[in-house]
Amino acid sequence: MALWQTTTLVFGSVSAGGQLEKDNPALRPCKLCGENKNLCNSHIIPKAFFRRIKDGDPQLYRVTVDSDPIARSSNGDEIQRLLCFECEQFFQRTYEDYGTELFINQKNICENEDFVFITRFQYEKYYLFIISILWRASVSTLKNFREIHSLISANKILNPCLRLQTLNISLKNNIRLDDFIKISATRIIDPQDNIPQSVIDGVMSGLSFGRGNSPEEGVHYYFMVDGYIILINLYPPNSPTLKNWHPKCAIKDRTYLKIPKIPYYEIKEVKEGMAALAQARAPEPKRGRGKQ
Template sequence: MDNIRNCKLCDKEDILQNSHIIPSSIIKSVKKGDSQLYTLSRCSSLRYENVDPKEYLLCRSCEQLLNRRYEKYGLELLKKSSNVTKHSNCIEFKNFKYQKWYLYYLSIIWRASISSLSDFEQVNLSNLNDVLKQCIKKNTLRVSSEIDIDEFIKITMFRVTDRSHRLDELTIRNILMNLTHVSVQDSNEHLFFFMSSGFLVQFRLTPFYIQLKDKTPFTRADMARNNQRFVRYLDIAESRFLTKEFNWLIDNV
């Protein structure tokens, strides 16, 4: 069989599954029971098509591991209203499990990075891919005795709003924005953005962090990790990235 290869996560030879790059639960939440959805990109006009990027990457055991360990929690966190307390400037997640939340989103950007699909050609973490893989496989943030992965890959989530009312709440929640790379001028950092269910997820990568840490010792404290349960409301106009993307979207739909 053509799909007998080494699994990208456990490295064992096995029959590979046609793995979702973006978790199927996210795709299903946007489709809302339909078999297709509307897509729009800078390379093509508005189309109604079946969008569910897959690739033979993982064995069945590793597929089930990702679903059981991370994806189930990631879905429940955003979908269960009982998990959320609304404040004036943010929402608060109850029973927030930082490590599960972090590794859930880390698994998404890792799959996108190792994918050969054109949908994810902007995402290339090169020599960091194996670091991400080990953390995901071992269910840990620890890279070595001296450093944790969330020290040099910071993940932050925002709840997107539009005070101009050009886009209503339902529209914002139904937008799925693929992983997008944004260069940071005059910086060694890289930014990636991903949006689903009304939440914008920002990945901030500092590849040379280890050298910086040698000069300025720092370890991410549990308090800083715990604060991630408070998700700030972000108006589209506050973000240059969102302003650019949504202006383009409105102009082209």
């Protein structure tokens, strides 16, 4: 079974527009603090990621990878009024300023043929940054995230952790988010150098969803940015899969990250998505004149 069912890849640049919710001056409850305020247009995937694939073109390519991958031109990402200005600024200062720069801050990065190493890693801050993206998708009503909306039931757990900047769900029972929500990262490469690393780094994917063969195997969400795939795994507390979850790509609570490199063509959805993007960007063949 494929780890995820559909993949949305975007390549190129994005305009400031996107899927934007219509203006509504009425006060609404902020999804984070709960107060009735004027809400900002919040990016589900942080807009800092989209800035990095801008190249003077107001369009990007969006690829849905299923049985027949197709690349289509698109003009933006998913945006909705979710947070008040204060909470939007809190998310940016607390999580996004760190999380969106982690994979491009070269002074903290070294690598060899098999791994990328990132030093001065702030585990809890980065973990909550990833959770904040998943949380935004779950509390939105955008149709692209309908498979994630079921997580709204976990808002009573995720919301306080994000507001209080903690992984602790219950200090009394010593329960933490990372006891059952596991995050991993892999570096996507082309060992044959047919695709430049800069091209791979310029491919993004929106949040995608997959489900295990049984409830014990959990549900999985992932996205790709800056040449890395981030996978979020949610397991039932007593799952045998959870007890045996020890992949080498796991993000661990320590001061450095050790991220394995994986060829893009070993991941079916990424391979097919890259092929669809290449086909979409290829110039159309010139047509010769027919005989008179």
